[in-house]
Structure formats: C-alpha cells, structure tokens
Amino acid sequence: MSVGHPPTTAAPAHHEPSFLGKYIFSTDHKIIGMQFLFTSIIFLGLGGILALLVRIQLAWPHAEIPILREWFVDNGGRMTESFYNMLFSMHATVMIFFVIIPFLTGAFGNFTIPLMIGAPDMAFPKLNMMSYWFMWPAFVLILASFYAEGGAPAAGWTSYPTLSSITMPAGEGLHSPAAPNSGHGQIFWLLSLTCVGISSMMGSVNYITTIINMRAPGMTLYRMPMTIWAMFITAILQAFALPVLTVALIYQSLDKSIGTTFFLPDGLTFGNWSAGPGGGQTLLWQHLFWFYSHPAVYIMILPAMGMVSDIISTFARRPLFGYRAMIYSIAGIAGLGFIVWGHHMFQSGMDPRLGTGFMIATIMIALPSAVKVFNWLGTVYRGDIQFTTAMLFALSFVALFIIGGLSGIFMAATPVDIYIHDTYFIVGHIHYVLFTSSLMGIFGAIYYWFPKMFGRFMNEFWGKVHFALTFVFANGVFFPMHILGTAGMRRRIPDLTATAFESPLLTLNQVMTISAILLGLTQLIFLANFLLSLFLGKQTTERNPWHSNTLEWSAPTPPPHGNFDVPPVVYRGPYEYGAVPNRTEDYLPQTLKFDGPVPAASGH
Amino acid sequence: MGKTWAVFFAVNMIAMAALCFAAPAMGMWMPEGVSTHAHDVDFLFDVILWITAFFFFLTEAILVVFLWKYGCGCKEAPATGVPGFLKPIAPLIDTPHKVEMAWTIVPAAILLYIAFAQIGTWANVKYQSRRQQFLGEDKTPVTIEVSARQFEWRMRYPSAERFREWLKNPNDSEVKKDIDAFPRNPHADDVHVVNELHVFGEPVKGPDMDEWKGNPVLVYLSTRDVLHSFNLPQFRVKQDAVPGKTIPVWFVPTKPNTVKIESGSSTMWLDGRRDAKGEPDRMLIWDIACAELCGWGHWRMIGRVYVHRTQDDFLEWLEQAGKSEHGRTAMTR
Amino acid sequence: MIHANDEPAVPMGLPLPNGKLAMWLFLVTEIMFFTALIGSYLIYRNGQPTASQPWPTPHDVHLAEWIGAVNTFVLICSSLTVVLALWSLHVGNSKRAVQYIGVTLALGCVFLVIKAYEYQQKFAHGILPGRVFEKLDSPHGYKYMRHVQEQLEHIEKHGGVNDKAKKACAELLADIRAGKLQPKDVNERVRGTKSIKETNPGKEFITTKDSTYVDLPERSRPKDAPMVEGILEMDTHAHLSYSIPFGNMWASCYFAMTGFHALHVFGGLVVFAIMLVMAWRGRFGPQNAQMVEVTGLYWHFVDIVWIFLFPLLYLV
Ligand code: HEA
Ligand code: HEA
Ligand code: CUA
C-alpha cells in the first residue's frame, strides 16, 4: 500500500523572519489565526467578567458590591441602573463581535481554510493581515468607550434608537437626555463595529476567493470537509449581510454627530426639552440591524457546525452521515436566514401581516437544522466513539444545540412570542445557541487542532474536567432562564423586585448566579490548561495524532510557512473512516492513493 | 468510559427536564391568563412545548443510547498503527435516502402544522382588519390613549359623560368615528391618569352568579421619547410603543381584580382582591411592566391594571378621577 | 461513489484570476451597501410624506437637473476611456493606454469638481442635515425668523440681488424688526404664496392636528387674503431660507448617497493616479492589464451606481 504521510522532517528551508515579522506583522494565515485566537480568549475573559457582574446584580439586586464599592460611592456602594445597562450591552457586544465571530471566522477560518483545502496560504495574505489589524481600532474603541464621558453604551447590543441615538441640540454636548450613556461611548461603539465590519468583509472576500480558487488538485467541491463548506457559506453570508449593517451604523453615527435624523421621527420630547425636526423612522434601524444580525447568528453557528461535523466523524470513526445533505442544509439555513430577520420584530410595531410571513420562514429553518441534528446522530451510530475532550465538546454541541434550537420554535411562533418576547426565555435561547453551542464547538475545535497549531497536546484529563464542569454549570445558569422567561421575567432589568410576578423568582436567580460564578472559575482551568500546554504539553510525535483524513494532518506539525512539504493531491472525500480490506488502518486520508474497494457511501 | 459519559449526558438532560416539570408546581410558570385570547396563546405554547419535548427526548435519548452502545471505550485515543475497531459499513448508510426522506418529511409536516396553527390567533390580536370582529361589533370598547415616556405610562380616558354616551349607542357611526379619532382629538374634559389602566366587565347571571364577562379594551399606544413596550403578562399582551406612531392594541379581560372600598368619606378602588373583605392575592396584581429597554429606569416603569367588577364601579371611578388634581387618582400607590 | 482510480483533475477553481474573482465578490458587498442606502432612501421618501406634505422637489432644494445630467455624461465617458485603456494594453500600445487612463482620471476629477460645486450650492442655501427649517410653529419658527433676519441684514449690507428684490428685502427686514410678523408670514414673503402652493399641491386647507411639519400660510390665512409675491420669485439668487417639509431628511439622504458615491469615485481616482505614477516611473505595460481590468470593473460599478442615483435624486 502507499504511504499516507511523508515523514515529519524536511520542511523546505526558508529564511527565518524576525520575531516581529513572524508573530506580529505576519502574513501567514496560521499566525493570523493565532492572533485572532489569543485576542478572542482575552475578550472572552472580559465578556465573562461583565456577565458575572450582571449575574451578581440580578441575584442580589442593589446590594452593596464588595469589591466594586469604590466605583459607586455616589450611589452608596450600589450598582447604578445605568451601569447595569452598560454591563449587559457591553457583555453582548464583546461576546458576539469580539469573541464568537473572531474565534470562528477569524481564528479557525484562518487556520483551517488553506490547510484543509491544501493551499500554501490565503489568496491574499496581505489583505488577511489587514483584516486582523483592522480589528485593533475596534479593540481600542470598544475599550475606550468604557472611559468615555458618560460611560460605555447602555442601549443593549441592539442599540435601538431613539434611546441610543437621541442627542442634545448643537452646543449642548453629546449628552443624551434619554440615556446618559448614549454619548461618546455610543459613538465609539458604532465606529468600533464599523471597523469589525470592514475587517470581516476583507476576511470574507479573501476566504471565498481562496476556497474557490486555491484548492489543491483533486479537491473538488464535494470533497471539501464540512468545516470548509461552513466557512465558505458563512463568508458568503457575511459578504451579503455586513454592508447593510455598515450603512445602519454610519447612519446612526451621523444622527449622533452631525444632526441627520435617519432614525429620529418628528416631535420627540424629553422632559421639557424637545428634539428638532425629524422625519426619520425608528423601525428602519431595526430592519437594517436585523437584516445583518439575524444572518449573523448563523455566522456564529455554521462554522461551529462544520467543525463539529469533522470532529464527530473523526472520533466516531464513521463517515459523516449524509455528507451532501449536510451541505445542502447549511446552504438552506443560510438562504432562509436572509428572509427571517423580522422575527426579532414581531412586537415592534411592524405590520403584523409581515410577521406571519417571517414566522413561517423562521419555523421552516428548523428543517435543515433537524437534518443536521439527525445526521450527527447518524454519524455516531455504530461508530467506535473515542471520548477525547474535543469529541465531548462536539457531542455536547449536538446535545445542547437541540435545546437552543427548540426554544427558537417557541419564539418563532408569533402568538407565543407575544408573551415571551423580551423575557429571559430569549436570554436562555441566546445562551444555548451561543454559549453551549458555538462556544462549546469552539472549545472542541481548540482541543482538536491544538496539536497541529502548536505541536503539543492539551492535557486531556484537565480538558475533561473542564468539559464536565462547563457542561454542568452552563446548564445550571442557562436552563433556568427558560423557566424565568415562562414566568414572565423581563430581560434587561437590574432588579426584579419591582413587580408582583417577578419577585418570587429571586431565589432561582441566586442559584443561577452561583452556577455562573462556578462556570467562570471553571474557565480558569481551561485558561491554565491552554497556557501551560503551549509550553509544557505533551509533544506530538506524529503528524496525524487523531488519525484524521483531512489535509491539514498531512502537513508538518506545526505547519511551516507555505504549509505543505509536498503539495497535496486529493484522491477522495474527507470522511472515509471504517473497515477497508487490505488495510490495517481504519481511515483513508484524502491524499491517499489507494487501489481497492473503498467504503461505500463515502463522500456522496 | 463511554458508559460514564452516556450517563453523564443522561443525568444532565433528565435534571433539566425535571426542572421543567417541577417549575409549575413551584409557582414559576406562566401566570393564569386573564384575557380571552390568553387561552389560545397558552394552548399554542403547550402544543409547541409537547412537540419540542417529544423531539428533545427523542434526540437526546438516541444520543445517550448511542454513546452507551458505541462508546465501547476500547481506546481513549488512537494509538499509532493500531487498526481501528473495525465495523462493517452499516446497511443504513447504503440506503440513506429512506431514512433521510423520513426525517425530512415528518418534521416538515410538523413544522408546517406549527406555523399554520399560529396564524389565526396572531391575526385576531394584531391585524387591524380583525379588530372590530374580535372586540364585538356592538360593543363599546373602553378607549384609552396610553402615552409612554421615561419612565411612566400616561393614560387618557374620555370623560365619564362622553363614555356614557358611547356606551348608549355602540352602533352609532358618529360614536365609531369618535372612537377612531380618539388619539388625535384630545378634549378638554379628558381624564388623565398615570400608571393605572382601568377597565371593567359585568357579572353575568350564571348559575352560580359568579360568571363574569369583560368589556373589550382598545388602547391607542404611543410614546413621546424612546421605545417602550406595553406588556401585560397576565393578559398575554405585548406591543412596543414606537416614536412617531400610534398603534392600537386590544384585548378582552376575563376576570376582575378590583374592588371598591368605602372607608368613611373616601372611596378607594383596590386591585389584587376578590372581594372587599378578603386579603390581597398576589396572583391578582397585574403589572404593566415595560418590556423594551428604555433607559436606566426601564425596570421600574411599571403600572397596574385594574379590572373593575362592574361598569358602574368603573364609571364612578372615572368620574372621581376626572375630578382629582393632576390626573392622580385617590388610590395611586 | 468515488473510485480510487479517479485521477484528480487539473487545478481546481474557476478560470478567473484571484484578483478578478475577489473584485467581483467585493462588488457584491458594494451592491449590498448601495442597496441599503438606496433602499432606505426609498423608504423615507415613500413613507411619511403625503400629498399635502410632499417630498421636496429638486427645485425646492436647489438641485439643477442639467448639472446632474452633465455629470452622468462625464462618468459614462470615463467608463468608456477605461475600456479603451484596457484595449490599448491588449493591443500592446502602453502609451495610448496611459493616455486613456489620464483622460479617465481627468474626467473623474471633473465629476468631483462638479459635485463639489453642487455641494457648495447646498451649503450656501443652508440645505444641510439638521439645518433646514421645517416647522414654523414651536420655538424653531423663531429661530427661522432670526436666521432670515441675519440673511436680510447681509443683503442690506452687501447687496447681490436685483433692485426689486432689494426693496422687498428692506421692507421685510423692517417688518421683522418691528416685530409685526409671525415666522410663517416671513416664510410666505420670502417664497411667495404661489410657489408654496405649487410645491404643495392639495394644500388648500389642513384639518388634522398632527400635520406639524410646516405651518403653511393657507391654514391661518383668511381665504381672500391677497397673494404675496415672494422675494425669491423676484430674484432666484437671493440667499434666503424658507421652510421645506422633509428638507432635513432630503439633505441627509442626498449627502449620504452622493457622499458615499463620491468617496468611491475618489477611491478609483487614487488607483488611476497610482497607475500614472507607475507609468511615469516606466513600470507600466501589458503586464498591468489585469490591474486595469479589475480597476475598470470597479469603475463601471461606480458608474452604474450613479446611473441609479441620478434619476432617483434629480428626476423622480
Ligand atoms: C447562534 C445563534 C443563534 C441560532 C443558531 C439561532 C437559531 C434560531 N433562532 Fe434565535 N436568536 C439568537 C441567536 C441564534 N438563534 C439571538 C442572539 C437572539 C436574541 C437577539 C436579541 O434580541 O438580543 C435570538 C432571538 C430569536 C428570536 C427573537 C425572539 C424575540 O426577541 O422575541 C427568534 C424568533 O423567532 C429566534 C428564532 C430562532 C430559530 C427558529 C432558530 C433556528 O435556527 C433553530 C433551529 C434548530 C432546531 C429547531 C433544533 C434542531 C431540530 C430538531 C431536533 C428537529 C425537530 C424539531 C422540531 C420538529 C421542532 N431567535
Ligand atoms: C457568545 C455570546 C455569549 C456568551 C458566551 C455569554 C455568556 C454568558 N452570559 Fe450572556 N448574553 C449574550 C451573549 C453571550 N453571553 C447576549 C447576546 C446577551 C443579550 C444582551 C442584551 O440584552 O443586549 C446576553 C445577556 C446576558 C444576560 C441577560 C442580561 C439582561 O438581560 O439583563 C445574562 C444574565 O444572566 C447573561 C449571562 C451570561 C453568563 C453568566 C455567561 C457566562 O457563560 C460567562 C462565563 C464565562 C466567563 C466567566 C469567562 C471566564 C474566563 C475567564 C475567567 C478567563 C479570564 C481570562 C482572561 C482575563 C484572559 N448574559
Ligand atoms: Cu419603558 Cu422600558
């Protein structure tokens, strides 16, 4: 039989760039991926800390906060309501725009695409570098907004006008009569997201070009791993949806700075101050925002789905069940994703007849999602499951995405949404799809590709501890949110003791907060494992430690500049695992030219 | 190892399902619905709950069983060069289309059912074209303009006389016009109240004299500053108030919660009571809890709904409110 | 089923160079960008304005159709010259190509200069977001009156209008100073009742209370009040502000749409300038055909966007 992988040594000799050139101003997609990876982890810490502050206020409303007391001396050591609003607004902004999206498309998109399609690098390495460096103005602006006059934005991550955009007449500063936090901080937020947008746009054009044009010989479209398919379709989603958000962001910035009134209707009054002539439309912001942000939620899940498919197939030692169906369902989700944005606006005053249309489209999205779920289950069927940490996270992705997805059906149903809109039911949904799905998928991917990235393994034992605790505590924080929502608890409130129907929910909130703190501490295990493994982890002795089929495992570890020592040629689909006569291994790498009967049902 | 993890997943899932079942008993579930369409909404909620519960148990059970059965734990991670634990290719995979068709078509049918089941209820409570029909052609709705602002609800009622006129000729086209034009035509004698939504019904002479029928309510919702959301959880009503727009909202209550109490010279109307003697009941306190982030005071932008037992109670209240200063009624908390 | 013996096909991908593919993709994002701009413009335009409070006509906001038309012509020509440049490169005539690129650059500059002139007109008339006077009741009306007073004082000092208008200006100024007038009277005398009627068809009387955009003279005027000839009817060049319903929204949309378009034009010009610099350094030849082609794609796109903007803003 032929040899699957050439020996590990003999990376082509090339000159060593300086540290700065190699790690900071690198055009190498792997280094850029790692840059995204590290910044995302740091922002995960920041977003998590904000979340914990949110939880503390919710469990012990308006209690004195031990460590933060100095910040709130004016308020008797208690958190102000504006501060609370700022917390969850920034929590969501950071988590979505600086953690999940950069993790998925930035870190893993960059790392996997060229490696998995057998290309030496992205189509435009310099553009790729720029797309990372465009994140820096965004980082700086979003962090600066905390120090802006009036503080960071506090109008939710959705930043609905008029709360976010109403400003005082010229000459009276940018302080908003509506919300003191909607001044400079909000402008920083808008500019920051614009920079994220430009960065993502460069990335997506680059990814699409690379995937279309840079595939190794033999890597036909239907031989691409699911990760690549997912990244491809995600990039298309971004290319279509982001410009619309950019326009909305620009319009809101203009409203706030030079006195346009795109989102300000006529005749607003605040106390005894009345706004100037308007003529704009508040709801238009919501349409533009959700036209992007709904596809964006799929941007935040599809790459994770792709990576999870690869991980599950690898560790179940089974071909991915229904490979083509998986691709079509991703495409279906993406396509439908463009015509359902209105489901965030059922109660917004939009024409209710549109609501009906959006509802039907939204509910139908469950169909391709169902196909995916069943195919993952089908992949595990009769497998030989290896419970690596990566596999556990991937399995938990499947298990918990089901919960997050099913709760989506409640909200998609317009009459039911009347009751649960803007309650914790939504918050529960958000976290099931974003934390326990996307983030779990990301964790899985980190454990899976870590050996290829850094040439060392992460510690499996602590990985499993991390997994088990995260799983338990995440469910402990987020599952009760559905119950709270069903009981009517509104989201975005710092204190639930104001109403008769919310007050009895305090105890449950306290349990959740404790769970959240433990969840936060659990992530320290991850952080320690990650950092220590970088330097002390067990070294990889072979290129393909997981016995996986895809191309990145045939490259040296860690892959050098240019990725492959021998330009790969692809002979088969990515999921040919299982028993093969005349072969002592249960996998057939894509580069393997193997004469003989091949498992049926591979790659089609 | 496989069995351990299967159990781990199973235990977690069962714990969550158990929490769901236990929650209603612990008083953490939807409060009793007190409007005519609340029943429909709750029914749809339950339908979806059962369907999703079924799929939840189905998929999670399959996952757990597969982990139990196929996670044989033969090896933690593959060792170099060792052949895998070889399995023949499953017959399933050779004929994928049958299963795949099944698991596409069955959910598709269910999903379509879910989607179409919603439309009627949604139309009843939101489509302008259904309003008259839903509220009853020959009924005069309590017509109220609710104007939201940071952070309170301002209600404007027609004066008691005007409202009596309306009640007398519900089918008169002039009256209908007047009601339609209510938000655009403030009158000098309108009654202004803050944070209190007063509506009413009438006891119907049922066998036990306890049956009660609500009078329809028509709210013209607007805001003068930022977005707010008019949220009556017990009534299953929620509608954002949008700057620059006036949005009609309607519902019909099915249960009173307010009694008239005369103590000495003053009359009070207290909510949260079944009768004048009884203790207040938390389940009968119906908040109007703003449900759209509107600034730092969002959480405490709260009003109350008072459903008077009789039309007379309501009219008496309206008269008194019209007389009191600053639009505050005697019983503002 | 994939047979093991399937020989991998030769290079994968589309028969397109990366640069060109990427440019097409970039244009897709650009299409979405301008779709959002144009789409929201259509929504503003068709949303709130009514027959009695229409969207401003080009004339209301000092927009001259013929200037726009000239600019359209200029851009179309420049698209043509890019194509010619590319063609010259293909036939190997680099020198001619450079000339065509120079012409394109020049035409683009002409476009921007004309645009700048138009902007300058808007600035001069105060047609800027947040600066246009719409409502004349409420405190904004008094702001308007004060503003016109300043403008009149300027005219009094520096002239710049014909004699008839000058006289009317002096009268108006005197009346304002004497405190005789309401803001809407001032508006009427600046613009003239006839013009107001013309641009506000169906504006005989207003019944509803919620129409507060502009307090038109008809409402409070006695039916038989004499028509007033406006100063602007006497001299169209007088710099005097008047109330324009939806004027702010119009200005916001106009500047956003044409501004972003102009930025795109500018971006293209930078690339053409780079090409000229390359040529000047002698590093421009047939090997740059792809660069010219890709830039040309972009340039055509910018052109097409203008072809949408022009009728939307100037004609309908
Ligand atoms: C990764 C992110 C992500 C993903 C994947 C989804 C997926 C879905 N979302 Fe979610 N959503 C968000 C992130 C996401 N969402 C966020 C962040 C918000 C809040 C924004 C804010 O307001 O702040 C939100 C809000 C939101 C709303 C608005 C609620 C409101 O504000 O009132 C709605 C309403 O329809 C909705 C619906 C759905 C649906 C139907 C899906 C579907 O795609 C789910 C499909 C999956 C399944 C259904 C499970 C698998 C299927 C089966 C097991 C088969 C069997 C099932 C049946 C037959 C039912 N989402
Ligand atoms: C990907 C998205 C994401 C993630 C991961 C999370 C994670 C968490 N979220 Fe968040 N959340 C959102 C997205 C997300 N959230 C969104 C979109 C909203 C809506 C906001 C809005 O209404 O506008 C929201 C809102 C929201 C609310 C509702 C606020 C309100 O409506 O009033 C709450 C309340 O409990 C909450 C809690 C949490 C908790 C406890 C976590 C925990 O899982 C966090 C646990 C993680 C940590 C604690 C980090 C630990 C790491 C370290 C400690 C390492 C430190 C490292 C360094 C410093 C380098 N979130
Ligand atoms: Cu008003 Cu929230």
Ligand SMILES: [Cu+2]
């Ligand atoms: Cu959505």
